[in-house]
Amino acid sequence: MPRRSIWNGTITFGLVNVPIKLYSATESKTVHFHEVHMRDGAQIEHRRYCTKEDKEVDYDDVVKGYEVSEGTYVVLEKDEVKAAAGDRGKVVHLTEFVPAEEIDPVFYDRTYHVGAGDDKDAYRLLHEALKRSERAGIGRFSFHDREYLVAVRALDDVLVLHTLRFHDEIVSGDDLELPSAGRKPSKQELQMADRLIDALDEEFDPEKYEDTYRDAVLDLIKRKAKGEEIDLTEQEEPEHGDDLMAALEASVGSRK
Amino acid sequence: MARALWSGSLSFGLVNVPVQLVSAARDLDYHFNELHEKDKARIEQRRFCKEEDIEVGWEEVAHSYDLDGRQVVVTDEELGSVQPRKTRTIEVEAFVELADVDPIYFDHPYFLVPSGESEGTLRAYRLLVEAMEKSGRAALGRFVMRTKEYLAAVRVRDGALTLTTMLFHDEVRPTSDVPTGGKKPSKKELDQAVALIEELSTDWKPDRYEDCYRERLRRVIEDKRKRRKIEAPEPEKQPQSTPDLMAALERTLANARAGRPIREEPSEDGDRDELESLGKDELVERAKDAGVKGRTKMSKKELVDALSGD
Numbered sequence: 427m428p429r430r431s432i433w434n435g436t437i438t439f440g441l442v443n444v445p446i447k448l449y450s451a452t453e454s455k456t457v458h459f460h461e462v463h464m465r466d467g468a469q470i471e472h473r474r475y476c477t478k479e480d481k482e483v484d485y486d487d488v489v490k491g492y493e494v495s496e497g498t499y500v501v502l503e504k505d506e507v508k509a510a511a512g513d514r515g516k517v518v519h520l521t522e523f524v525p526a527e528e529i530d531p532v533f534y535d536r537t538y539h540v541g542a543g544d545d546k547d548a549y550r551l552l553h554e555a556l557k558r559s560e561r562a563g564i565g566r567f568s569f570h571d572r573e574y575l576v577a578v579r580a581l582d583d584v585l586v587l588h589t590l591r592f593h594d595e596i597v598s599g600d601d602l603e604l605p606s607a608g609r610k611p612s613k614q615e616l617q618m619a620d621r622l623i624d625a626l627d628e629e630f631d632p633e634k635y636e637d638t639y640r641d642a643v644l645d646l647i648k649r650k651a652k653g654e655e656i657d658l659t660e661q662e663e664p665e666h667g668d669d670l671m672a673a674l675e676a677s678v679g680s681r682k
Numbered sequence: 683m684a685r686a687l688w689s690g691s692l693s694f695g696l697v698n699v700p701v702q703l704v705s706a707a708r709d710l711d712y713h714f715n716e717l718h719e720k721d722k723a724r725i726e727q728r729r730f731c732k733e734e735d736i737e738v739g740w741e742e743v744a745h746s747y748d749l750d751g752r753q754v755v756v757t758d759e760e761l762g763s764v765q766p767r768k769t770r771t772i773e774v775e776a777f778v779e780l781a782d783v784d785p786i787y788f789d790h791p792y793f794l795v796p797s798g799e800s801e802g803t804l805r806a807y808r809l810l811v812e813a814m815e816k817s818g819r820a821a822l823g824r825f826v827m828r829t830k831e832y833l834a835a836v837r838v839r840d841g842a843l844t845l846t847t848m849l850f851h852d853e854v855r856p857t858s859d860v861p862t863g864g865k866k867p868s869k870k871e872l873d874q875a876v877a878l879i880e881e882l883s884t885d886w887k888p889d890r891y892e893d894c895y896r897e898r899l900r901r902v903i904e905d906k907r908k909r910r911k912i913e914a915p916e917p918e919k920q921p922q923s924t925p926d927l928m929a930a931l932e933r934t935l936a937n938a939r940a941g942r943p944i945r946e947e948p949s950e951d952g953d954r955d956e957l958e959s960l961g962k963d964e965l966v967e968r969a970k971d972a973g974v975k976g977r978t979k980m981s982k983k984e985l986v987d988a989l990s991g992d
Contacts, residue, residue, distance in 0.1 A: 429859050436921050440878060440934025440944040443921040449860060451786055455853050456830055459745035459756070461729070467753060468733030470743055474716070478723030488725055490714035492903050499717060500907045507714075508914055510899040515917030519945070523879045527781060528886035530839070531846050532706055532791035541861040545923040550864030555875035561883060564891070573895035581784065584857045588785060592896075593888035597684065597706045597793065599840020605799045611809040619813035622695050623777050627819065630778040632787065632851035635824065639831030640850075642764040647747045651754045658763045670697060670806055677695020 433569060434543065435516030437552065437578060437585075444552050445543030451586060452537060457643045511571040518576065518587075520563030526579050529562065533590045540578065540585035549585070556580040618674035625678065688827045689797050690770035692810070692836065692843070698771070699806040700797035703827070706844060707791050712899050761829060772834065772845075777819040780837060787848040794836065794843040807843070814838050867927075874931040881938040916981070957986045965989065 431447035438444070461470035474483045490507060491499030542549035556563065557580035567576045567587065574589040611619075650656065686702035693699075716725035729738045744755045772794075796807040814821065820837040832847040867875070905912050924930045937944045957965065965985040969977035974988045 429855075438921060438945065439875075440937070441924065441930040441947070442875075442927060442934065443924045445923060447861065449855075451855055452849055452853055453855060455850065457747065459747050461743045462746040462753070462755060463731040463733070463738050464742045464744040464755075466731065466733055467744075467746070467755060468731050470738060471730045471732050472727045473730055474725045475728050476718040476721065476723050477726050478718070478721050483718050483725060487719045488716050489719045491717040491722065491724075492712060492714055494903075494907065499715065499722060500903050501717060501719075501722060502714070502902065502906055505914065506902060506906060506912045507899070509912050510895060510902045511914070511917075512894065512898060513915035513917055516920060517918050521882070521944070523883045524886040525883075529785070531780070531783075531785060531788045531835070532839070532844070533888065534785045534788045537786045539855070539857055539860045542863055546862070546864030547867070548864070548924055548927060549862065551867040551871055551875055551927060553862070554867055554872055555879055558872065559876050559879045559883075561879055563879075566894075573893075575891050575893075581786070582857060583862055584860045586786065590888075590891075591707055592710075592891060592893045594893070595707050595710055596791070596888070597704075597708060599793070599842045602684075602704070602793055602795060602842055604795060604842060605804060609801070609805055609808075611805065611812055615809055616813055616816075619809055620817065623813060623817045623819060626774065626821075627777045630782040630822075632854070635775070635822065635833045635850060637831050637833075637850045637852075638824070639764070639826055643761065646760060646764045647749055647754045647756060650756055650760065651749055651752060656760045656763055658759055670802070670809065673696040673698075677697060 431541065432538075433516070435518065436543075437518045437520060437540070437563075437565070439520045439552055439563065442548055442551070443545070444548040445545050446549065446585075447541040447543055448587065449539040449541060451539045455637065455640060457640055457647075508571050511568055512573055514566060514568040514573060516568070518565045518567045518578070520565045520578060522564050523559070523561040524564060524577075526560055526562040526577070529577060529590070532596055535574075535589040535591055537589075538587045540587050553580050553583075553585050556585070612671075615671055615674060618671070618678055621678050622674065686795075686797075687792070688825075690772065690825065691797075692772045692774070692794060692823075694774045694810065694821070697806055697809075699810060700803050701772075701794040701807070701843070702797045703792045703845065704795060705790070706793050710893070710896060712896065712903065772823045772825040772836070774821040774823045774836070776822045777817065778822055778835075780818075780820040780835070783820065783835060783848070786854055788835075789832075789847040789849060792845045792847070794845050811838055811841065811843060814843070871928055871931065874928065874935060878931060878935050878938060881935060882944070916983075957989050 429449045431449055433448040436443050436445050462468060463470055474485065474488060475481065476483045490502045492502065493499055562577040562579035565576055567574045575592060577588045577590055578585055646656065684704040686704055688703040691698040691700050717723065718725055729740065729743060730736065731738050744757060746753045746755045796803050815838040820835040822833065822835055824831055824833050833850055834845050834847050836843055836845045902912055934944050937946055962982050965982060966977055968989055969985055972989060977985065980988065
């Protein structure tokens with residue numbers, strides 16, 4: 427079954443207009459629970475209450491308030507918040523292109539798959555040109571009344587759109603105020619560490635890493651469903667070795 | 683320094699480095715509270731039992747999972763018992779080339795900072811930073827934070843260990859049902875498109891891009907506070923399909939090379955350019971001369987459209 431697109435619009439690249447459809451590229455597989463009342467197992471409902479009147483409030487009577495100082499709010503109607511969305515509409519103008527590998531992983535936020543809209547030839551042209559140039563197009567994108575910085579690039583046979591964090595949202599190493607580092611590692615320690623890195627070096631294969639916690643939670647649910655008693659003992663923590671060199675040697679030794 | 687979200691150790695072979703996790707992304711968004719329109723009092727969410735229609739305290743709330751239509755109730759203690767192997771440890775399982783990990787996998791960025799200032803900890807931390815920086819590789823490992831397991835890539839950024847949480851492979855959707863197609867571009871078209879990309883290429887300089895949305899929202903709040911009128915701008919119209927890709931590429935490239943805005947149509951439409959340079963009053967005058975109806979209620983753009991015959 428074809429996926430449902432979540433946004434239809436146009437990517438432009440100069441005077442070339444590429445109609446597109448967006449699809450989410452990811453889906454969380456975290457085990458989700460819903461809240462129930464312990465006593466009778468009935469569903470829990472969240473209701474909005476006015477803290478002053480102690481009365482239930484209908485969603486239509488709710489407005490957004492920005493707190494400018496303690497207890498003082500600037501009230502915005504839902505339409506007024508929308509005014510901040512800007513005039514971008516459903517168009518992403520790619521105004522410049524950057525080498526895709528220059529964008530540090532810390533900038534990437536969400537990813538969407540970009541599908542071809544009505545003009546498939548234009549889509550194919552943009553895809554092949556981005557692929558051949560190994561560049562990502564940078565532009566801005568409005569979604570649910572919020573504007574994002576985005577990078578559009580070729581991935582296999584499709585285009586993907588990544589929302590990016592803004593530079594001031596990224597914490598730099600200088601902001602950390604790390605305690606001044608300890609003694610400089612000896613040549614020997616560095617060599618051992620290198621050998622350990624080499625011993626663990628491999629090609630990235632995402633399928634090697636399963637979410638074992640998710641499996642364990644699902645297993646717990648199944649055992650609980652069968653009426654099993656659950657063992658609540660905690661697991662032990664690993665010990666911290668003090669002798670760095672000895673630990674490195676033992677690690678490399680155990681990998682031989 | 684930022685608040686530690688997790689503390690434990692990074693384990694690399696038999697070397698354990700006590701570390702703390704701090705966020706490497708800050709939330710600069712404007713946040714709103716829900717208020718009751720009538721009295722501007724804060725709204726709070728209260729939990730009610732749907733069956734009994736009475737308010738329920740959070741200590742009376744349990745988690746339930748729908749197992750093939752059957753409700754299985756699980757307590758917090760039981761959930762706490764399913765911690766796989768070592769929960770307070772990020773165990774390095776492999777070192778990989780960072781460039782081989784597609785950005786689609788990256789989720790949230792953090793820093794790993796040494797926990798405490800003991801000589802042993804700082805030395806081990808520094809050794810990892812130096813060895814990893816030299817190798818240019820990223821370490822992959824898994825760890826549990828609150829009630830979720832994360833796959834993470836650890837590498838060196840700005841002289842510190844940086845950790846980026848990643849999605850698991852089954853959380854990335856396949857691309858097979860994404861519509862593509864179209865005819866293969868001709869060599870000439872592709873060459874022109876690549877030439878255009880190269881013409882518009884620059885280095886990635888993140889500080890060139892500001893969050894205009896945040897700034898506009900700040901202005902909306904300010905305007906509202908000063909009781910100024912807030913008007914939503916007219917959203918840009920959906921552009922038409924490009925009838926002739928090659929011609930569009932050539933015109934764009936000509937614009938880019940001449941330093942003109944890349945979406946500027948060449949001035950066969952000189953009239954329009956001239957009209958756009960006029961003030962609104964002048965446009966209304968001209969519309970009057972041309973007998974355009976409804977001119978006083980038109981926006982500047984509508985006036986230009988009407989006068990240029992578009």
